[in-house]
């Protein structure tokens with residue numbers, strides 16, 4: 001199999017685009033290109049069409065799919081939305097504050113919920129949990145409570161990540177004892193007849209009877225005060241709180257060999273092809 005250099009260059013956007021890639025990225029691009037080429041050659045040899053299988057089992061020709069207007073899956077975060085420009089480069093040893101500034105910004109919703117927790121005198125771990133409760137939405141939206149908890153688990157006390165994990169299922173269930181009502185917004189988004197899936201209900205029932213229940217419940221409560229188009233917020237009041245509640249790895253987030261380091265690397269470099 002021979003690679004046509006010009007066709008390869010055209011596929012990645014020309015010589016200019018190639019020179020902007022690191023050596024590893026060039027190698028990845030080439031490998032990816034060759035895999036595609038191999039598939040093309042084999043389907044040509046066999047006289048078959050390359051197909052992708054749809055959720056209903058139907059096989060659609062790749063050629064047809066490529067002509068449809070692309071749309072990022074709704075479960076993916078803003079880091080994977082189509083964009084024309086590069087992301088701001090990260091330093092060699094990025095800390096959480098840098099991730100806020102370069103990847104999670106403008107972060108109004110989480111800053112507003114943490115500000116509300118701060119202003120109403122809630123425990124510092126709750127303030128920090130509110131600050132972190134939805135940042136993973138930039139990466140992924142589906143099951144964001146579980147992803148968000150996992151993202152910070154090695155660096156925080158258990159109650160913080162626990163609260164973030166279970167705020168997601170709990171938000172669908174009211175708790176009059178703290179004044180949490182089912183959000184009207186969900187009726188608009190999910191419809192009045194929405195019934196959470198069984199795994200969400202099970203997670204809620206588990207959390208409701210757990211000694212950490214309030215850790216998650218307070219996040220859902222503070223959430224409802226964090227969609228204010230007028231409120232001014234800043235990260236400044238939280239810098240010291242981050243310092244006391246988040247064990248920043250000295251190697252930098254993404255490079256400490258923790259079980260979640262790869263998640264931070266993906267947030268730092270969403271554009272890497274492999």
Ligand SMILES: [Fe+2]
Nearest residue numbers: 133134144168
């Ligand atoms: Fe959330």
Ligand SMILES: [Fe+2]
Nearest residue numbers: 109133134223
């Ligand atoms: Fe939220």
